[in-house]
Amino acid sequence: MHSGADIKEFGGQMSGPPLIPMIHAIEAASKPVVAAIEGIALGGGLELALGCHYRIAHSKARVGLPEVTLGLLPGAGGSQRLPRLIGVPAALDLITTGRHVTAAEALKFGLVDQITDHNTVNVAVKFAQRVADQPLDARRISTYPCLCPSDVAVLFEEVMQRVRRTARGAIAPIACVQAVRAAATLPYNQGMERERELMATLFTSGQARALQYFFFAQRAVGRWSMPSGARWDTSKPRPVHKAAVIGLGTMGRGITVALAQAGFSVVAVETQEKQLMEAKQAISGMLERGAKRRGVAPALDKINYGRNIQSVADVDLVIEAVFEDMALKKKVFQQLSAVCKPSTFLCSNTSGLDIDQLACQTRNPELVVGMHFFAPAHVMKLLEVVYGPKSSPLAVATAMQLGKKIGKVSVAVGNCRGFVGNRMLKPYLEQALFLLEEGATPEFVDQVLEEFGFAMGVFRMSDLSGLDVGWKVRMADGLAMPDPTTGQPTRLRQGRRYSPLGDLLCEQGRFGQKTGRGWYQYDKPGSQVAKPDPWLHSFLDEYRARHALVAHRIDHQEVLERCLYSMINEGFRILEDGIAAGPEDIDVIYVFGYSWPRHHGGPMFYAATVGLNKVLERLEHYYQAHPDVPSLQPCHLLRKLVASGSPPIQKWREVIKKVRSQL
Numbered sequence: 043m044h045s046g047a048d049i050k051e052f053g054g055q056m057s058g059p060p061l062i063p064m065i066h067a068i069e070a071a072s073k074p075v076v077a078a079i080e081g082i083a084l085g086g087g088l089e090l091a092l093g094c095h096y097r098i099a100h101s102k103a104r105v106g107l108p109e110v111t112l113g114l115l116p117g118a119g120g121s122q123r124l125p126r127l128i129g130v131p132a133a134l135d136l137i138t139t140g141r142h143v144t145a146a147e148a149l150k151f152g153l154v155d156q157i158t159d160h161n162t163v164n165v166a167v168k169f170a171q172r173v174a175d176q177p178l179d180a181r182r183i184s185t186y187p188c189l190c191p192s193d194v195a196v197l198f199e200e201v202m203q204r205v206r207r208t209a210r211g212a213i214a215p216i217a218c219v220q221a222v223r224a225a226a227t228l229p230y231n232q233g234m235e236r237e238r239e240l241m242a243t244l245f246t247s248g249q250a251r252a253l254q255y256f257f258f259a260q261r262a263v264g265r266w267s268m269p270s271g272a273r274w275d276t277s278k279p280r281p282v283h284k285a286a287v288i289g290l291g292t293m294g295r296g297i298t299v300a301l302a303q304a305g306f307s308v309v310a311v312e313t314q315e316k317q318l319m320e321a322k323q324a325i326s327g328m329l330e331r332g333a334k335r336r337g338v339a340p341a342l343d344k345i346n347y348g349r350n351i352q353s354v355a356d357v358d359l360v361i362e363a364v365f366e367d368m369a370l371k372k373k374v375f376q377q378l379s380a381v382c383k384p385s386t387f388l389c390s391n392t393s394g395l396d397i398d399q400l401a402c403q404t405r406n407p408e409l410v411v412g413m414h415f416f417a418p419a420h421v422m423k424l425l426e427v428v429y430g431p432k433s434s435p436l437a438v439a440t441a442m443q444l445g446k447k448i449g450k451v452s453v454a455v456g457n458c459r460g461f462v463g464n465r466m467l468k469p470y471l472e473q474a475l476f477l478l479e480e481g482a483t484p485e486f487v488d489q490v491l492e493e494f495g496f497a498m499g500v501f502r503m504s505d506l507s508g509l510d511v512g513w514k515v516r517m518a519d520g521l522a523m524p525d526p527t528t529g530q531p532t533r534l535r536q537g538r539r540y541s542p543l544g545d546l547l548c549e550q551g552r553f554g555q556k557t558g559r560g561w562y563q564y565d566k567p568g569s570q571v572a573k574p575d576p577w578l579h580s581f582l583d584e585y586r587a588r589h590a591l592v593a594h595r596i597d598h599q600e601v602l603e604r605c606l607y608s609m610i611n612e613g614f615r616i617l618e619d620g621i622a623a624g625p626e627d628i629d630v631i632y633v634f635g636y637s638w639p640r641h642h643g644g645p646m647f648y649a650a651t652v653g654l655n656k657v658l659e660r661l662e663h664y665y666q667a668h669p670d671v672p673s674l675q676p677c678h679l680l681r682k683l684v685a686s687g688s689p690p691i692q693k694w695r696e697v698i699k700k701v702r703s704q705l
C-alpha cells in the first residue's frame with residue numbers, strides 16, 4: 043500500500059530521495075520494471091507506478107491522483123504521463139476530481155496491464171520473466187504522443203468552464219486542467235516544466251495549507267472526547283441491528299433511506315395516514331434512484347412501515363424526527379421510553395432543542411443523545427452527535443459508530459441552543475439582515491458570500507430552506523411579534539438589536555422558493571432560479587424610511603467581515619464553553635453541513651489565516667459601531683489567544699484548556 047507522500051511533510055522539509063529523478067531513472071532503465079499494486083497507490087505512489095514499464099494490480103487495489111483534494115496537482119510527472127497513457131478525457135476526470143478508481147476501472151482505462159486475485163508480487167515476477175526479452179521503447183510513457191480527440195480545444199474549454207464553476211474559487215482544479223493541457227499541447231520536457239511551475243505556485247498557497255489541515259481535521263473529529271474525560275478509544279459502542287425512525291417528514295424520510303441503504307432493518311413510523319402513504323412512495327423512489335445510480339438492488343425490503351409507535355418495541359435505536367416542537371418531542375420521548383426495551387438508545391434529530399429536556403422524559407436518560415442530520419439526510423455527509431449532561435459515553439460511541447456505518451462524518455458536540463452549526467449560523471444570519479437594514483441588497487450580500495466560496499449566499503440559502511422555519515422558532519421564543527405598545531415591529535428585542543425583516547416577509551406569505559417569493563422572486567413556487575425582486579427593494583426602502591434608517595454604501599469587505607467574523611466569534615465562544623472539543627470539530631461541521639468552502643479550511647482555520655489579531659481588531663471596530671449587537675463583542679477566548687501571541691491552530695487546545703480551567 044502506498045498512500046502517496048506524507049502530507050505532514052508538506053509544511054516543512056521533505057525526506058527521502060527526490061521523486062522525479064527517481065521515476066525518470068526507473069523509466070529509463072534497460073531492464074523491465076513491473077509495478078505490483080496492492081492495497082492503494084495514490085498520488086506519488088501512482089506516479090511511481092506510472093514510471094514503471096508495466097503495472098499489475100490486485101483486484102482489490104485502488105489507484106488515483108488525489109492531489110487536487112490537497113490543493114496540489116500530480117507534481118511528479120503524473121499530470122504528464124497519465125494523459126499519455128489513458129487519454130486526455132479520462133486523465134482530466136481523474137486528475138481534476140482526485141477520485142480513487144478500482145482495479146477493474148483502472149484496467150478498463152488501460153492504467154494497469156493486468157489484474158489478479160492472487161499474490162500480486164508473485165504474479166508481477168512471473169510477468170516480468172515473460173516480458174524480459176521484449177523491447178522497452180514502447181513502454182516508456184513519457185515518450186508516448188498524447189492522443190487527443192479532434193476537438194481537444196473545445197474539450198479543454200468546456201472542462202475549464204465546468205471546473206471554474208464548481209471550484210468556487212479553488213485554484214488547484216484549474217491548475218490541474220492547465221497541467222493536462224500542457225501534456226496535450228507541449229513536448230514532454232516542456233510539459234514537465236509547466237507542471238513544475240504550476241506545482242510551485244500551488245505548493246506554497248494558503249489553499250493547499252487549508253486543504254491539508256482539513257484532511258487531518260476530518261480524521262481528528264473521529265477521536266471524540268467529552269468534558270467528563272470519556273473518549274473514543276475507551277468507550278465501546280454497542281452493535282445496532284434494527285433501528286426505528288419516528289416521523290416521516292422530509293428529515294425522517296432521508297434518515298430512513300440512509301439507514302436502509304447501509305443495510306439496517308428500519309421500522310418507519312408515521313401516525314398520519316396520508317403522510318405515511320406519501321412517505322412510502324417518496325422513500326421507495328429515493329431508494330430506487332440511489333440503487334440505480336450505484337448499480338445495486340434497492341433496499342426496499344429493509345423497511346417496515348407502521349402508524350403505531352408500539353411497533354418499535356424491539357429496536358436497538360430510535361431516531362425521532364417529528365416536527366421541531368418541544369412539547370411534541372417530549373410526548374414522543376415519554377411514549378418511546380414506555381414502549382422500547384430498556385436498553386434502546388433514544389435519539390432526536392432536533393436541530394437545536396435541549397437534549398437534556400428530552401432525556402428527562404425517559405427512564406434511561408443516559409441512553410439519550412441528539413443525532414442532528416442535515417437535509418437531505420440521505421445525501422448530506424454531516425451528522426452532529428449531541429451529548430447532554432446525562433448522555434453516557436456508550437450512547438455517544440454508539441451514535442458515532444452508527445453515523446460512520448451510514449457514511450456520515452460524525453462530530454460529537456455538547457448540548458446548547460443550536461448545538462455548533464446552527465448556533466454559529468445565528469449571528470451570521472443576523473448580520474446579513476442588519477446589512478439590509480443599513481443599505482445592502484440580498485443580491486449584493488449573496489454575491490460577496492458566493493465569491494468567497496459558499497455554494498449559496500445567505501439569502502438564497504434561506505429561500506431554499508424556507509423562511510417559515512426560523513419564523514416559527516422566533517415566534518416560539520417570543521421574538522417575532524410586534525411591539526405590544528405601538529403595534530410596530532421594533533428593532534430592539536430583549537435588550538439587543540433585532541431585525542424583524544424576516545418576520546415581515548413571512549407575514550406576507552413569502553416563505554422562499556416553495557411559495558415562489560422570499561428574498562428573491564421565482565417564476566413559480568418550487569422553482570430554483572432566484573431573480574432580484576423590485577418589490578423587495580421598495581419594501582426595504584419603505585422599511586428604512588419607517589425606521590428613519592439612512593442607507594449607506596456597504597462594501598465587499600464589510601459584508602464579509604461582519605458576516606464571517608461574527609460567526610467566528612461565536613465559534614470561539616463555543617470552544618470556550620466546551621461545546622466543541624477543538625477548532626477542527628467546528629471546521630468539519632461548517633464544511634460538510636454549511637457549504638463553507640473547503641479551500642478556506644473552515645471558519646476557525648480561516649480566522650487563523652486572516653490573523654487572530656486582525657479578527658479581534660475588526661470585531662472591536664464593528665462592536666463600537668453597533669454596541670447593541672452582543673455577537674460582535676469579541677469573546678474572552680479570542681482575546682486570550684491574541685494575548686498568547688496567536689499560536690497556530692494546532693496549539694489552540696492548550697489555551698482553551700487554560701481558559702476553561704479558569705472559569
Ligand SMILES: CCCCCC/C=C/CC(=O)SCCNC(=O)CCNC(=O)[C@H](O)C(C)(C)COP(=O)(O)OP(=O)(O)OC[C@H]1O[C@@H](n2cnc3c(N)ncnc32)[C@H](O)[C@@H]1OP(=O)(O)O
Pocket residue numbers: 045046047048049050061082084085086087108109112117118241258261262
Ligand atoms: C515538488 C513536488 C514533488 C512531488 C512529490 C511527490 C508528491 C506526491 C503527492 C502526493 O502523494 S499527495 C498525497 C496523496 N495521497 C493522498 O491524498 C492519500 C490520503 N489518504 C487517504 O485518502 C486515506 O487516508 C487512505 C489512504 C485512502 C486510507 O483511508 P482509511 O480510511 O483506511 O484510513 P485513514 O483514517 O484515512 O488514514 C489512516 C491514518 O493514516 C494517515 N494518513 C493517510 N494517508 C496519509 C498521507 N498521505 N500522509 C500522512 N498521513 C496519512 C491518516 O491521517 C490517519 O492517521 P491517524 O493519525 O490515524 O488519523
